[in-house]
Amino acid sequence: MDWEASFDEYLEHLCEALGHSDRRSGLAGYCQGLMLPIKRKSVEPLAAHLEPERISARHQSLHHFVSKSEWSDAALLEQVRCWVLPHMNPASGLFWIIDDTGFPKKGKHSVGVARQYCGQLGKQDNCQVAVSLSVATEEASLPVAYQLYLPQEWCDDPERRQRTGVPDEIVFATKPQIAAMQLRQARDSGAPNGIVLADAAYGNDTAFRDAVSELGLQYAVGTQSSTHVWARGTAPLPAEPAIGKPGRPRSLLRRAPGHKPLSVKKLALGLDQICYRTITWREGTRAMLSSRFSAVRIRTSHRDYWRATLRDEEWLLIEWPEGESEPIKYWLSTLPESAPLEHLVHVAKMRWRIERDYQDLKQEFGLGHYEGRGWRGFHHHASLCIAAYGFLVAQRLIQGGSKKNGAIRGQSALPSDYVPRGSPARTATRA
Template sequence: MSRPSIQDSFDAYLDELAPKLGHADRVPSFKDYCYGLMLPLSRKSIEPIAASVDPENVQARHQALHHLVAKATWSDLALLTGVAQWVLPHLLPGTTPFWIIDDTSFRKKGRHSVGVSRQYCGEIGKQDNCQVAVSLSVATERASLPVAWRLYVPRSWTDDPARCRRAGIPVDVAFATKPDIALQQVRETLDAGIKPGIVLADAAYGKVTAWRAQLAEWGLSYCVGVHEDLSVWAPETEPLPPHWSGRGRPPTRWQQTAEHHPVSAAALAHALESANYQVITWREGTNQSLTSRFAAVRVRVARGMQRREPEWLLIEWPESADKPAKYWLSNLPEDTSLTTLVKVAKARWRIERDYQELKQEFGLDHYEGRNWRGFHHHASLCIAAYGFLVAERLRRRDQKKILRFPMPTLPASYRPRGGTEGPASCE
């Protein structure tokens, strides 16, 4: 018996997800949009998709797709949960997953697109006018899948209710830092019953002590980036117990003195002997093995006058460098090997593949609208199409290339709206 074609499998996948849209009349547009995201289009915004799926009725199809993406009130969380329910059974069996937290940026002109602001833009590594979204991906060594997605809204927006109202930002959306958004996503992912994973994040998240503490309170393991100025108690040292004179209320604050005090992560890294560092290979890269020099020591974070539990401080110091390159903090068990710590810390690279494929192959950054609902709906639909690709790669071990459906033939009379080339005007 021959296995179903890719398009038959995609149709079955969309049928499974369709109830998440809430109303049956949204389903045709949902399928059209996802199908369009699977086509080899140079631009995956509403107008090119409408022209590709229904070239004889572009205007009507455009209106239907625009309603689905920019106006219809279906739940992004429900759709992403449905995608996860389809994909994760192929991804998770027999392994401990990673929960990778990160953010990605979208360069934008003007000031009207929801959440746009002059802020750090990871795409170019400096300040620029852009939007930023926070995501949580479930990953293993084989693949990864975003399961949560939300726009970061700067204070320049949340402090301006009229501006938020024009962009359709819900009234209950208050200012939240990126770590705050990430914690909400972690909580929602736990509540959805998804198998817990080791949380990975860069120093923008890992540097926040309360953020790490909340993960630990929820029973989650983590291995997160920290900065070189992180204050720690070196191995075999710890804060002095509270001293009580016998009078008054017994003190609870742990002590330090001029001779007995914590040090920075950088100072500790420099104080270690060369024998503490080992060369570790953590993955086979495209052209060569990925190798560097690492050390791991048990430390206590020195934040406030509290005695905290020991954790791993992982240090990467390439042999050719004059100082350490990166630091991580992890609450993984004391018997965790250095090789395991390194492989866990370095597993965060998969999030870059998510973003690369979602942008380059599925048009994540092609949405031309300005409102909150459209921004999130477009991203959810892109993740739905990407989820199918992930599942097919896992099911069909021989499937390595990006799946593409054949491009339909457009009539000779077809012209893009607004001109003979380029995308349509703002949706």
């Protein structure tokens, strides 16, 4: 089956999530436009290249579809997942990757924009940030959930919420809380088992790790060097005996002077150098990627003095490259105790796949190009970008891993008098 026939079949599959058959035109046009080889993929350029002779009318219909139409983002992304996942081979493992991505913004009126850390810039700046959940295997990965992080200042501002159409049910949630909710929704919709991967922004959060375990999923998540743990053979003291003391018997674990957990950095520095082995985990763009690693069994210690039982043992994975003065990365993992070091490293390093997704989504599909300010439009645009990208991922897998970004149709010629909005040529002349 050729690309155009496959794409039409894919669109029919996605239309089941839209609710009304008259929305198919908007879905098809928007996804086709996102796959065109054009520089800017906001609504007006899409309309101009799809129908050069009817730019205004096409712009109006696409704008309504992406900004006003009340279809479900979650339902559309579930359809995308159901189409792509059967082509993804989980023989070498299936993974759920948590991450977030930022979009720099100049103004202050777009929904969720605030001064916060922006990964794209590598610093604090004015931006929007969205949390995503991706499903991944060795060969491919795909976002299947995507939600804007709404800062506290936005949640507490009824006027801005109303102006940008933030739904009433949206309350403040941290990024780890959003990620945990996305995992729960994926599991409720029948998503398969997989190992959860995330960086230290999520792995540091004990409640997030506990939520993953409660869902019956294993994890391998980053953590900071200051995280405190109990090394194997050590643990908090049992509850204090209540002999001769009035009241109910004590049940909480306790600590004592000289009997406290230690940071993972201190634990790593105290290991003998023979505990570190060089492991190669995958082929990079120029050479095989390798480093030195060690793994030890530990128990996390966060507020365990408010618990009556010990936390379960898990892995602490440490990366200490040759020539570095100290370890550079740490992971906590609930993989089985029998897991070999090579497997622990392989799993922890699988999070790199999300970088490919965001690179393609931003550079090839215009993920950050939406110019509207509202909640619905922000999420609709992202869902449609992921839908277009999902078709490409499936085609790559069907064709045996091809990395070529094929377009559904060629770029239409624009009228000679067409001038994009915002162009200097549209600026009024001065006397």
